[in-house]
Amino acid sequence: MKNKFIILLMLVISAGFSSCDEGLEEVNRNPNDPELVPTANIFASATKSYTDFSRDAFNSGRLTQVWVQYWGQTAYADEDRYLYRETSAQSIYQNTYLVATDFKAILDLNTNEETRDDAAASGDNDNQIAASRIMLSYMFYELTNFFGDVPYYSYGSDDPDFQALNVDNNLTPVFAPQEKIYADILKELRASADMINTSAPVFVSGDNIFNGDAAKWKKFANSLILRVANNLRGTDPATATSAINTAVQSGVMTSNDDNAAQAYAAEDLNASPWWRAFVVDGRTDFAVAAPFINLLKGETGNFGLDPRLFEMAAPISASIGSITSNTYERSEDPADYEGAPYAFRNMNGLNFTSYSFTSSNVLKQDYSEVLMEYAEVQFILSEQNNWNQTNYVNGVRASMEKWGVADADIDAFVATLPPASQENVLNQKYIALYMQPNTAYAEYRKSGFPNILLLPGDTVTLPANQIEAQAPANRIESYTFVSGVNGVTDLPFRLRYPQILQTLNRENRSAAAADLANGDTLLSKLFWDVN
Missing domain, CATH: 1.25.40.390 (Serine Threonine Protein Phosphatase 5, Tetratricopeptide repeat)
Incomplete structure (x- = not known):
């Protein structure tokens, strides 16, 4: 109440001065402090x-x-x-x-x-x-x-x-x-x-x-x-x-x-979120995951070696410093790429040269965060048109062009594409959505694709270089993906409502949670998730 009284008093005083001399308005206006932000x-x-x-x-x-x-x-x-x-x-x-x-x-x-x-x-x-x-x-x-x-x-x-x-x-x-x-x-x-x-x-x-x-x-x-x-x-x-x-x-x-x-700027102050995470904040917390690398290498899926591998990921020999400075030696040998084992609880036993980080195409100050791109449009139209081959090929080609793949390599890859089908179109859509994870997450819940993800209960055998990278006394050759949340045997279907809503909007949050099939948990599907 005291603060409100002071504010009101100041308003009254200022109004009194204004009535005495209208010219004081112009004197007291700061030309560098606009009243209306453009x-x-x-x-x-x-x-x-x-x-x-x-x-x-x-x-x-x-x-x-x-x-x-x-x-x-x-x-x-x-x-x-x-x-x-x-x-x-x-x-x-x-x-x-x-x-x-x-x-x-x-x-x-x-x-x-x-x-x-x-x-x-x-x-x-x-x-x-x-x-x-x-x-x-x-x-x-x-x-x-x-x-x-x-x-x-x-x-x-x-x-x-x-x-x-x-x-x-x-x-x-x-x-x-x-x-x-x-x-x-x-x-x-x-x-x-x-x-x-x-x-x-x-x-x-x-x-x-x-x-x-x-x-x-x-x-x-x-x-x-x-x-x-x-x-x-x-x-x-x-x-x-x-x-x-x-x-x-x-x-x-x-x-x-x-x-x-x-768009982001080529300067640290206005750089992309990932540049700030890796460089400004000094993090090395993320590497390209093995399921995605294996798909690009042609070890899973139906496509063979995908030249986007060399544009989306860096070889295992590349350090974070060489990636952010874009000075690492580029390789087109798929043997030089390995993905980080996903959900492997002994990651600290592996060194940074045993798996691939993302490429300099991503880790740069002016990396643009994509909201939507033409390739996705073509994949949706392929689905709309009963898995149309032309739209499917257009989507693959557009994605490769966006990532800077050479025209000859694009033509060679497209020439060997397997025919359009739900599996092939949506697995290619997943590749094209790299670095657009929210959209890929919605797509997976809607369709169940890509069908190459590691799921709880799956067992992984590590590649030889990652087995050898571990200390002999604690060497692990294979592991099973164990979900950290009871009952979650696939990707979570949603996020729980933030706990702060229990205080800020308890009644309406409770009503919304009551409408969920399994309550406010990761196990409640959204209405469109019917696959």
């Missing part, structure tokens, strides 16, 4: 903040990046065995809403008559609204895929189940049913794509995804519809097909030039 600045900060926390060493590296076995941990294997940190779940949940308030601020500034003209200095009003709705859809799609029912916000909606972000009136929002969230995201993306004026920029600056290109934002919205709708294929195929067909007609990504990716 919406372009808010947008640039929001997209970076989102990829910063969603792709960092804890919320990605120790969660989905290891769960889908792109990477494994080099020091310990707790998260590999699904014993994830509560802080990761809490960060994903809370930071999503924090960033969402920034996008909502852009919506408000572009719709409020008092601020709309000022916001227009950053770009076309409607295009700013559309881009912000697209990003909100992207974030809520990932959030609901982690937890299930969550508090949800929808632009301009008066649906009583959509109470999130209304902090002035409601600090304990209800959890919207995931089915309704999916339906509304499809509606939002469709409306956003249709709203975009491709003859005007989205932002004149501050757009670090498409540099203000409205046509690419439109393609991104339509392509995201494919991703969201495809998850409904097992529960509502009619809606999935209709939404996908309309999006294709409206215009989806047609080449890697349309890829949506958050």
Whole structure:
């Protein structure tokens, strides 16, 4: 109360001075402290903040990046065995809403008559609204895929189940049913794509995804519809097909030039999350996992040696220092690559030269975090078109081109591709989604692919170099993957709600948990997970 009284007193005093001399207003205004932050600045900060926390060493590296076995941990294997940190779940949940308030601020500034003209200095009003709705859809799609029912916000909606972000009136929002969230995201993306004026920029600056290109934002919205709708294929195929067909007609990504990716700078301060983890923070906690390396080497799956191996991973002789400086000797001998044994509880017994780290294509300051790419669009269309061969080949080729594989090597690999089928298309989709683990995690739950992952109960025989790398007295030649969570015999179906909700929103969190088949556990499937 004392603080409030002081604030009120200062306001009264300042008002009194203002009434005595109107000219004092100009004297007291700081020209370097603008009253209205440009919406372009808010947008640039929001997209970076989102990829910063969603792709960092804890919320990605120790969660989905290891769960889908792109990477494994080099020091310990707790998260590999699904014993994830509560802080990761809490960060994903809370930071999503924090960033969402920034996008909502852009919506408000572009719709409020008092601020709309000022916001227009950053770009076309409607295009700013559309881009912000697209990003909100992207974030809520990932959030609901982690937890299930969550508090949800929808632009301009008066649906009583959509109470999130209304902090002035409601600090304990209800959890919207995931089915309704999916339906509304499809509606939002469709409306956003249709709203975009491709003859005007989205932002004149501050757009670090498409540099203000409205046509690419439109393609991104339509392509995201494919991703969201495809998850409904097992529960509502009619809606999935209709939404996908309309999006294709409206215009989806047609080449890697349309890829949506958050750009980072070639400097430590604004470098990519993985550069900061490995270099700025000095971590060596992650290496490319054996199941993924074995697939690229052709030791599993149906494809033979994949030249993306040499672009996605570094040879075992490469140190972290040589990778971050991009000075290691590149090798195209598959024998020079070994994956880190996944969920191996004796990782500390192996040295860094017994397995492959990720390549310099990833560990660099200005690595761009991909939100969606053309290859994924083609794989979804292959599935939509009954495992179409042309879309399948297009997806493989696009992925290889994105990773810098030589044209001759692409042609040779594509010439030997096995025919399109569910297994072949979705295993190739998994390869193409490397470094996009949240999407790969959703795909696995929806389809059961890739079918090359190590699952609890599986036994692994270590390669000779990793057996020999261990001290003779403690040498282990094989091990069995043991889940760290009782009852989890596959990948977890979801994350538990953050414990902090027991205090902040207990009643609504309890109601959402009660609707889950197995309660608030990793064993409760989401509504679209029917494989």
